[in-house]
Every structure is written in C-alpha cells, then in structure tokens.
Amino acid sequence: MLDNLLELARGPLLKFSLLLMALGLLRAVLLQIWELGWAWSRAGDHFIPWSLTLRRNLAWLLPWRYLRVLERRLYNFTSFLFHVGVILVPVCLAGHVAIFKESFGISWPQLPQVAADWLTGLTLLAIAGLLFGRMTHRASREMSKPQDWLLPLLCAAPFISGWLAAHPAWCPVDLRAIYLVHLLSAELLLVLVPFSKLVHIVLFWVSQGSTELGWRFVPGSGERVRVTLGKEGQGV
Amino acid sequence: MQPDESAGALTPEQMQERLSYNIEKDEVYTGDMPARFLEVFAAILKHSNYRQVIDNYSRVTARCANCAPSCQIYQHTGAPEDVPCYRSHLLIDVYRRHFTLRGVLEGRLRGFEPLTNDSILEMAETYYHCTACRRCTLECPLGIDHGLVTHLARYILSELGLVPRALVISVREQLEGKTGNTSAIPFPAIADTIEFLAEEIEEEKALKVEIPVDQEDRDYIFFPAVSDYIMEADTLMGIATLINAVGDQDKWTIGSQYLDGINYGLFYSDWLLERILRKEIDEAQRLRAKAILIGECGHASRSAKAFIRTYGGGDKAPPVYNIIEYTYRKFKEGAFKLNPDVITEKVTYHDPCNLARTGWIVNEPREILRSFCKNYVEMTPNGSQNLCCGGGGGSVSVDEIRGYRTGVTGVKKAEQLAATGAKFLVAPCANCKKQLKELIQDHDLDMEVVGLHDLIYKAIVLETS
Numbered sequence A: 001m002l003d004n005l006l007e008l009a010r011g012p013l014l015k016f017s018l019l020l021m022a023l024g025l026l027r028a029v030l031l032q033i034w035e036l037g038w039a040w041s042r043a044g045d046h047f048i049p050w051s052l053t054l055r056r057n058l059a060w061l062l063p064w065r066y067l068r069v070l071e072r073r074l075y076n077f078t079s080f081l082f083h084v085g086v087i088l089v090p091v092c093l094a095g096h097v098a099i100f101k102e103s104f105g106i107s108w109p110q111l112p113q114v115a116a117d118w119l120t121g122l123t124l125l126a127i128a129g130l131l132f133g134r135m136t137h138r139a140s141r142e143m144s145k146p147q148d149w150l151l152p153l154l155c156a157a158p159f160i161s162g163w164l165a166a167h168p169a170w171c172p173v174d175l176r177a178i179y180l181v182h183l184l185s186a187e188l189l190l191v192l193v194p195f196s197k198l199v200h201i202v203l204f205w206v207s208q209g210s211t212e213l214g215w216r217f218v219p220g221s222g223e224r225v226r227v228t229l230g231k232e233g234q235g236v
Numbered sequence B: 001m002q003p004d005e006s007a008g009a010l011t012p013e014q015m016q017e018r019l020s021y022n023i024e025k026d027e028v029y030t031g032d033m034p035a036r037f038l039e040v041f042a043a044i045l046k047h048s049n050y051r052q053v054i055d056n057y058s059r060v061t062a063r064c065a066n067c068a069p070s071c072q073i074y075q076h077t078g079a080p081e082d083v084p085c086y087r088s089h090l091l092i093d094v095y096r097r098h099f100t101l102r103g104v105l106e107g108r109l110r111g112f113e114p115l116t117n118d119s120i121l122e123m124a125e126t127y128y129h130c131t132a133c134r135r136c137t138l139e140c141p142l143g144i145d146h147g148l149v150t151h152l153a154r155y156i157l158s159e160l161g162l163v164p165r166a167l168v169i170s171v172r173e174q175l176e177g178k179t180g181n182t183s184a185i186p187f188p189a190i191a192d193t194i195e196f197l198a199e200e201i202e203e204e205k206a207l208k209v210e211i212p213v214d215q216e217d218r219d220y221i222f223f224p225a226v227s228d229y230i231m232e233a234d235t236l237m238g239i240a241t242l243i244n245a246v247g248d249q250d251k252w253t254i255g256s257q258y259l260d261g262i263n264y265g266l267f268y269s270d271w272l273l274e275r276i277l278r279k280e281i282d283e284a285q286r287l288r289a290k291a292i293l294i295g296e297c298g299h300a301s302r303s304a305k306a307f308i309r310t311y312g313g314g315d316k317a318p319p320v321y322n323i324i325e326y327t328y329r330k331f332k333e334g335a336f337k338l339n340p341d342v343i344t345e346k347v348t349y350h351d352p353c354n355l356a357r358t359g360w361i362v363n364e365p366r367e368i369l370r371s372f373c374k375n376y377v378e379m380t381p382n383g384s385q386n387l388c389c390g391g392g393g394g395s396v397s398v399d400e401i402r403g404y405r406t407g408v409t410g411v412k413k414a415e416q417l418a419a420t421g422a423k424f425l426v427a428p429c430a431n432c433k434k435q436l437k438e439l440i441q442d443h444d445l446d447m448e449v450v451g452l453h454d455l456i457y458k459a460i461v462l463e464t465s
C-alpha cells in the first residue's frame, strides 16, 4: 500500500504538479505580458523608463535593501534568508539534481550535503521567524489572510521530511512514510504556486513595470467613463 | 425620510456625519451605493489602464507590513488601519472579490461578504487620510504603489460624489467658472498684480523687469500655482527677477487665457486631470510656446511632467520643466550671482514629495542653497525618502481637517523641522508652504517658510548699470 502510494507520488503526481505549476506560471506570465502590452498600446505616453524600472525591481534582490526600515528589519532580513533557502535547497540539492538529470537529461551545480543541511536548518528557523514576526506585529497580524499562515507552514513540511529522509538514523518512523510526506507536501506546494501569492515567483519581475504602466493613462478615458455612467454632459 | 440601513440607503447627512471633511451633499449618490461603486469601478477598469496593475497587486501582496513604518501616519498612530497595505487592501479586496474569477469562486465557497455602505465610507475617509506621498512605495518589495491605489480609490469615490467639497469647488471654477482658475481671481486682477510686482521689484532692486503676458513664440509659457499671485508674491518676484537678471526676459510669457498650474485631478480624478491639462496644452499651443515651465509647486509640476505627454500626443507634446530646473541650469552656466553674506540664518530644505520621491529634483536646489547660505542644514530623512509635509494629496486645501493634518499626518514633519533648528524653511511648493505654515503655527515653531526663489530674490546680485 505505502509502496504503491510512493510510486504514485514519485511518478505521475510529481510530473503532474510540476506541469501544473509550469503551465500556471506560464499563463500568469503570458497574461501579464499581454495586459501590459495592451495597457501600453492604449496609453497616451509610450515612454517607459525600463532600465530604471528594472533596477528598482532588482534592488530587492540585494540583502541590505531589506535592512532600511528599522521596525521591520529583523522580519525582512529573515524573509530574505528564507528566500535563499527555499530556492537553493530544492533546486540545488544533490538528490534533486540527480533525479532531474535522470528524467530530463539536464543538470546544474549541486549543493554539498553539509551545506544543504545547514541551509535546511536556516530555512526552518526563518519560517519560524516569519510566523513569529507576523504574529507579533499587530498590523501585519490583523491584515493577514489564511494563506499567509498556511503557506509558511506548508513550506516547512518538505524541509523537515527531506532532512529526515537524508538522515535515516534520526528518523523515528518508517522512512517510506517520510518520503511520502516529503513528496506530497512539496507537490501540494507546487500546485498552489500559481493560485496563491506564491505567483510572485514570476510576477515579482514585472511588478515595478506594472506600476509604471498603471500611471500611463489612456487619453479620453475619463470622458468615456462618464458616458458609460450616464453622466455625459454633466458638469464638475 | 428614514433610510433603512439594511436596504443600503443612507442620506447625505448620514454620510457627512461619518466623514471628517465636508462633501457636497446635493451631489452625493443616494441610491444603492455598493452597486453604484461597482458600476463605477467596472467602467474605470474598462476604459483605463488600471486593471493590469490592480490585478497584479491582488495576486502578489504579502501583507508583511514592511511599508508600515515608512508611513508617517502609521508612525504617529501605530494603528493597523493606517498601514499602507491595509488601506490598499480595502480596494484591492473589492477588486478581487468582484472582478476576478478566483474571488467570485471564493465568495461562493466561503459565503459572500457583500460590499457595504460601511466599507465605502471607510474608504472615503481613509483614502483622504493618506496624503499620496508614495513614501511607502519605496519599501514594498513587491513594488506596490499605494499612492496609485489611493488615486484610483478616490477616483471611484469621486464619481459617487464622495470627495472633499473644497477640491470640487476649486476645480469647478477652474474648468467651468468665469475666472478659469482655482483661486477665482479674474484676469484683470492678475494683470494688476503682475504690474504691482514689477513696480515692487523696481523699487526694491532698482531693476526694470518684464513679466510678459500673451507673447507668442516664446521658449517658455509659465504656469505657477495661481494662488502664488496672492499668497506667495515673493516667490514670483524672485522668479521674475532671476529671469530678467539672466537676460531671458523675452524668452518667457504668461498666458491670459489660462495661467493656473494647479491640478487637483491628480489627487482624485483622471477625468479632471485630463481636462485641466488640456487647458495648459491649449494655451501653450495658442501662444506657440516651445516648453511649459511650472512654478514652485510640486503637484502642478508632477501632473504636467507625467501627463502632458499623455494628453499632448507623446513625443509631440511640449517638454515640461519645473522652475528649479531652469534656475539650476542658469546657475550652472554662471548666469547670475548670489551674495553669500545676505542669508546668515540657518536654512533647511523640505523636499516636496512630487518633486523628490522619484529622484527628479533633489540635488539642484541644495546645490544652489549651499552656494550662498552659509548655514545650511539637512533634515533627515530627505531627498527621495523625505517625509511628506502632511498636507499632500490635496488634503492641504481642506481647511476643516487642519487639526488632522497638523495633529496627525504632519507630526513627524514637525519633529523633523524642530530638530533642524533652522530659521528659514525652504519649500518650493505652494501646497507644502501652506501646510508647513500651519504646522509651524500649531506646533509653535520659530521658523519662516519661504520659497527657493524668495531667498534667491534676497541674495541676487544685480549689476547696476
């Protein structure tokens, strides 16, 4: 039974969730580009300072950018560390790279196991820190939606189970069960990417451009809104 | 008529009671407000470019509150409602719930929280607490521009009649009134003022200045905030003196048909923004002016700089300059001299958000001031990270909320000002000037608010021929 489930999770489910994520992200990107293009074509001013816009975006890849706001300094830096771990570990873990190489014939640099272990610990700490930071900041706590709590928790699952899988000596239960948890939680996360705020994986890169185009107004739009609302010819 | 709350009808009086600013009670929408709100929102999404950006925001916001400490309102109150992201979510959530498939499905699954009069009035109040200074925008890792959300929300609300009366009255006079300007000054009175200013300059500086009106084919057509003619004569005198002193008196003009740089459309309505800018464009075309020169006014400058291209045909539109850019160019050319012994008091500079937030005009005024003010100090933070005066986004023109402006939004600014210990506070913006004067009064500070050109006027060295 467990073996069958494991087989399912390792094979078709993994492919399915990867595919769903890829398609979902592709859709988000294409839609966004299409929307941006449409906005651009209607705008009265076609000039967009792309390099400045991109620089504003990329600035957020630098760790010190997260230290500027004193009150949220710790939280933000934690968030930065979390992102490092959450990207590096799954993508560059030796075991994962090997699987990819086997199925798709492509490979890339891998993390040594020690580094992966440390990064896993760091990521888990960061997750705890993020949840704590959200809980203890009144404004952030009150604004939060269910996904803001659930996603970090869900992120922790593949990390914990992954670490246990890599260190069977520490594993208190059947290793296969751990593998199953690892796979299923990771797959759930992948599937959720396009449908949750995790879609910022791709939308992050255009967010500043999107704002810039938001300020590129459409000539005549105000008047057309008035007509649609039946207020044509009315004064201020 | 006793309105039935559950049916959604509120009387204008009931709405007024919930708002800190005065609305025009006979202009406000009295039908089913939530339905109308959605209609207006839909119409705006259809005809304008907001959909892509609001949609993006509705997907990515992380509610991390990194923006919170950058907002001076939140800094003062510490209330969750004053977090930029919270405020933006009031509108973003309406979008998500009513205009996206995800939202509609979610609504079905989890039960629909309908849009209520309460939430509309909450928006009407809180989006006028925000000064649209866009400081928080710098601190959002996901690039959310809360100033843009504030602008859009106010635009929707304005179509329901939920907008400060003070703003509407000014715009109505500007677009549909006899005088065609926000201060309702008839042109003959302005012509008199111009003559008076010229005489004044001649008396004080022994310089015969020309302030040309309706001259064609000039390099610049000049649009100050029209209120400067009454409130900030020193600034205008400084500008006129400088232009004459560098020998550019026959390169500029003021238009008699339209001369007001103020544009409250930037604060609450794309419809009005466009109509007002078209008046500027038309006047520039009538006089065949090559460029538009805006006076010491932040929002007038930004609205022209950012949108003249939009409504004036992109690359075909005349270029727009703020007067500080002009003065700085002349300063670099060494076209005028400033006496470093005139201003001995401590001087500091306040960055108007609309000039500095994007880094547009930050160093130019400082370089000029440092060159002749021996005792120049900075306030911190400054430049693109400056704190708003507390009267941005049109709120300064709403007199009934002065207490809020100086007691909440402006408090951090007041502390910042006090810390400099300066005597002269240079603020090259008509709106900032008004707010800062009130702030200084209400906080008992010993400072004088001046324009950049007021000080230049005091210190400029004129070759007496």
Ligand code: SF4
Pocket (backbone or CB within 6 Å): B070, B071, B072, B073, B083, B084, B087, B129, B130, B131, B132, B133, B134, B135, B136, B137, B146, B147, B150, B388
């Ligand atoms: S735009 Fe300015 S006032 Fe408005 S929320 Fe952001 S920081 Fe606060």
